Amino acid sequence: xxxxxxxxxxxxxxxxxxxxxxxxxxxxxxxxxxxxxxxxxxxxxxxxxxxxxxxxxxxxxxxxxxxxxxxxxxxxxxxxxxxxxxxxxxxxxxxxxxxxxxxxxxxxxxxxxxxxxxxxxxxxxxxxxxxxxxxxxxxxxxxxxxxxxxxxxxxxxxxxxxxxxxxxxxxxxxxxxxxxxxxxxxxxxxxxxxxxxxxxxxxx
Numbered sequence: 001x002x003x004x005x006x007x008x009x010x011x012x013x014x015x016x017x018x019x020x021x022x023x024x025x026x027x028x029x030x031x032x033x034x035x036x037x038x039x040x041x042x043x044x045x046x047x048x049x050x051x052x053x054x055x056x057x058x059x060x061x062x063x064x065x066x067x068x069x070x071x072x073x074x075x076x077x078x079x080x081x082x083x084x085x086x087x088x089x090x091x092x093x094x095x096x097x098x099x100x101x102x103x104x105x106x107x108x109x110x111x112x113x114x115x116x117x118x119x120x121x122x123x124x125x126x127x128x129x130x131x132x133x134x135x136x137x138x139x140x141x142x143x144x145x146x147x148x149x150x151x152x153x154x155x156x157x158x159x160x161x162x163x164x165x166x167x168x169x170x171x172x173x174x175x176x177x178x179x180x181x182x183x184x185x186x187x188x189x190x191x192x193x194x195x196x197x198x199x200x201x202x203x204x
Contacts, residue, residue, distance in 0.1 A: 008072050015063045027056060030073065034080045040152045041084040043137065051087055055080045077167045081153070085145065139189035147182035154179050 014022035034055060038048045058079050066075060140148055153164045154175065165172045 009068055012063070012066060012068055012072060016066075023056075023060065026059070030076050031056075033073075034076060037077060037153070037157055038080055038084045040156055041081065041149065042087060047087060048084075051080065051083045054083045058083065071166075074163065074166045077163075078169070081149065081167055085149065088145070135193045136190065139186055139193055142189055143182060143185055147178050147185060150175055150178040151182040151186065 011022055011025060015026060031052065035048060035052050038051045038055075039045070042048050042051060055076070059076065062079075066072070140151065143151065149168065150164060153159045153167065154161065159167070161172045161175050165175045168175070
């Protein structure tokens with residue numbers, strides 16, 4: 001870890017000094033991972049390529065302000081995610097569902113008005129099956145942005161809670177709350193799309 005940190009600090013120093021070779025190294029090291037995350041948020045290769053280019057342009061402009069007490073990968077992911085979300089906001093045409101309409105409802109005595117199904121399969125597993133991919137993606141796209149982003153980063157990209165919190169500039173507890181609510185909402189959407197026989201397993 002120390003060697004990795006020293007290597008990263010050296011790379012950042014070279015980037016701040018304006019070394020072309022350092023920027024090329026940055027792109028080689030991080031472009032693949034960043035592009036994969038961007039594609040999760042924007043499933044269009046041409047748009048994702050534009051966002052990736054914008055990300056590295058932003059990095060080249062802002063590297064002088066980078067705080068070396070932070071992790072470079074976290075900072076890069078934050079810029080990439082924000083760039084992707086900006087594109088989505090500017091182009092979004094599909095309506096998002098209200099999260100409240102998709103969450104479990106309770107009676108006055110605290111019991112469910114309708115018993116929720118227990119999920120037996122994760123959203124990421126369903127996305128791996130070709131016949132499910134379109135409908136699962138359609139359901140995820142209907143989630144409000146704040147919940148959709150957490151679901152994609154935490155469940156689909158399998159980033160840890162702390163990393164997602166740092167990327168989105170929120171607390172780890174906020175990540176957990178949003179993820180839980182996203183699971184509930186996604187279950188409701190998938191049941192509407194697949195019918196009441198659909199059962200999936202949520203991650204706590």
